[in-house]
Amino acid sequence: ALRNIKKFKGEQRESINNEVINPLKLTTIVAKYSSLLSAAAYYPKWMQEKETADNKNFAEISYVAIPYSEISDSAVKVTNADIDTYVKKHKDLFKQEAGRMISFVSFSQLPSQEDSNRVKLLVEGIKTSFATDTNTQAFVARNTSIIDFQDTYLPKAKIQSSQTDTIAKLPVGTVYGPYVDGGAYVVAKMLGSKQLPDSVAARHILIPTVNPQTGEAINADSTAKRLADSIFNAIKGGADFAALALKYSSDGSKDKGGDLGTFGYGAMVPEFNDFTFSKPVGSREVVKTQFGYHVIEITNQKDFNPAYKIAFVAKEITSSDLTVNSASLQATKASNVKNAAEFAKYTATNGLQLTQNPTALKENDFSVGSLQDARSLVRWAFDAKKGEVSEPFSIGDEFVVAVVDKVLQEGVQDAETAKTGAEAIIRKEKKAAMIKTKLGASPTLEAAAAAYGKQVAQAGADSSITFSTAIINGVGDEPKMLGAAFNKAYQAKPTVPFAGKNAVYVLKVNSIKTKPADAPEMLAQQRSNRISALRSQTNNWFEGLRKQADIKDKRSKIF
Structure with a gap:
């Protein structure tokens, strides 16, 4: 290409x-x-030797854990000043992109019950004439059905209708409906039924008119048809099908005499499918498809089941101008409110659902919560000021009116924005300080355990604590604890109380041993x-x- x-x-x-x-x-x-x-990527030999040696060491420890849950959250006060101080010390943790926090109300443009009734009456009105009209294909086209007429017999599994089982039982000429299916009112007419195979075996010779990969012309239509007709006549006269397939066919099946094996209904392009499933075994024909002209012979058919020819007239249930204009008017009234405070009051007074978008909009976003393709709303939010109320936006099936709750500038979060992430961290730090104060500067394991009614625990007897250990059994992910476990200074005396992820710990190293190489x-x-x-x-x-x-x-x- x-x-x-x-x-x-x-x-x-x-x-x-x-x-x-x-x-x-x-x-x-x-x-x-x-x-x-x-x-x-490079991994020096000395580094491997060092890591291997380190990971051969394993520690056995005794420890006391005082979980932060020993102190209730209500006993620890975290102020905005605390958050502000913490954020200033840890700016990298609280960086933010420019964003907007918004709230919005939506007014549905979806069809009302009156709209549904209108379409139902319309479809009911054509039911009688549908039953008596003798040119069904023209009738379907004339009534602008959203389901095209298919002049073919289909097995049940291929009929796209929620009422297939019911329709299949109808006498020929009977019209069923209207019923709702896929957002439309539908009437169905039974045109006939017959037995069709579940699968077919066939062989063919393809004389192409176009290259299926590039779409470029290979043979003129008349040239391809003339050659296909000549081959067909030769086969009717007794010529060997397989030999002609090998010589003339452009399909990969030519090396197998044109044999396509067995295939199910719908596996082939429509014209090929219709011929092989509707004609009896032994039938031959020249059939034109999007690929060119096929000389086809049906070699086998099996597992016959009922198939049905059904015509549908379907009308989509659409919103009337009255429905759309009513939603637009409600949205316009909401957008006339001047600021965020009045907007909140207006929505509450009128029983409207005010939705707060849970995350900040980014400048290149295309969606807002469940609202897809909301690019125009996002652009407005970044041009608007805090508290500004938007004009109505038509997004999908809704009119949307939004208000900017907060403008987030690129840089470091303020205390209010950082509160969700910082508050839990600060509370944990304060709890750790309170626990350490109660334990004292250098408690023994027994004294630390007694202070909070805990037990001295053991870990590592199974050789599971190494430098590469991610989780300590009975403890969890505690990197500081892992580091202390390999500090030989703590074999003589326990650590001072130190804050981990989940608790304050006091630890003593019982032994550090080495595994075989x-x-x-x-x-x-x-x-x-x-x-x-x-x-x-x-x-x-x-x-x-x-x-x-x-x-x-x-x-x-x-x-």
Whole structure:
């Protein structure tokens, strides 16, 4: 396909460059750069030896854990000043992009019950004439049905209707409905039934008119048809089908004499499918499809079941102008409110559901909560001030009126915004300080346990505590505790109380031992695994470049 690009000129050539060639070039460059970084992953032998030696050590410990839950949250007060101080000390943890917090009300444009009744009456009105009209195909077209007429017999499984079982029992000529199906009122007319096979075996010879991959013409239609007719006549005269398939067919089945094997209903293109399922075994025909002309012979059919020809007239249940205008009027009234306080009062007074979007909108967002394709609303929010009320936006099946609750500037979060994340951390720090004060500066394990009615616990007897341990049995993820477990100074005396993720701990090292060395082949496998892990980490290079790049994202001004 790429070789054919030179044939295109002007805007068509430019379009292909923009949509295919340039993205392909960029993808190739990124792949090369990523491969370069991956190949550069290096794991020195000394580092492996050090890590291997460290991981051969295992510790056995005794400890006391005082969970933070020993102190109730209500006993620890966290002020805005505490949060502000914490955020200033840990700015990197509370960085934020520019964003907007909004609330909105929506007014449905979906069809009302009156709209539904209107469409039902319309469909009921054509039921009698549908039953008596002798040109069903023309009747369906004349009544602008959203379900096209299919002049074919279909097995039950292929009939797309919620009422197939009921319709299949109708006498020929009977009209059923109206009934609701897929947002439309439908009437169905039984035109006939017959037995059709569940599967068919056939062989064919394809004389193509177009290349299915590129769409380029291969043979003129008249040329292809003339050749197909000649082959068909030769076969009728006794010529060998398989030999002609091998010589003339462009399909991959030619090496098997044109044999397609067994296939189910709908597996082939419609014209091919209709012929092979509606005609008896032994039938031959020249059939035209989107690929060209097929000389087809049906070789087998099996598992016959009922199939039905059914005509449908379906009318979509749509909203009337009255319904849409009513929703628009309600939205306009809501948008006439001047500010956020009045907007909240208006929605409450009128029984409207005010939805607060749970997350901050980003400048390039396309959706707002459950509202899809809400780009116009997002753009408005970033141009508006805090407390500003929007004009109505038509989004999907709703009119939406929004208000800006908060403007988030790029940089560090203020205390109010950071409260959710910072409050729990500060409360935990305050609890840790309170527990440490009660335990004293250097308590024994027994004294620490007695202070809170706890027991001295043991861990590591199963050799499970090593430098590479992620979870300590009975404790969880506690990196500080793991580090203390390999400090030989704590064999002589316990640690001072220290704050972990889940509790305040006092720990004493009972022993630090070493496991036997690994076999050389295991060391080689460990080295291979480590290099693979390092290479996988290079996949994060793009995010690193993005953070370092001095680029202003202005897509929101265009899209």
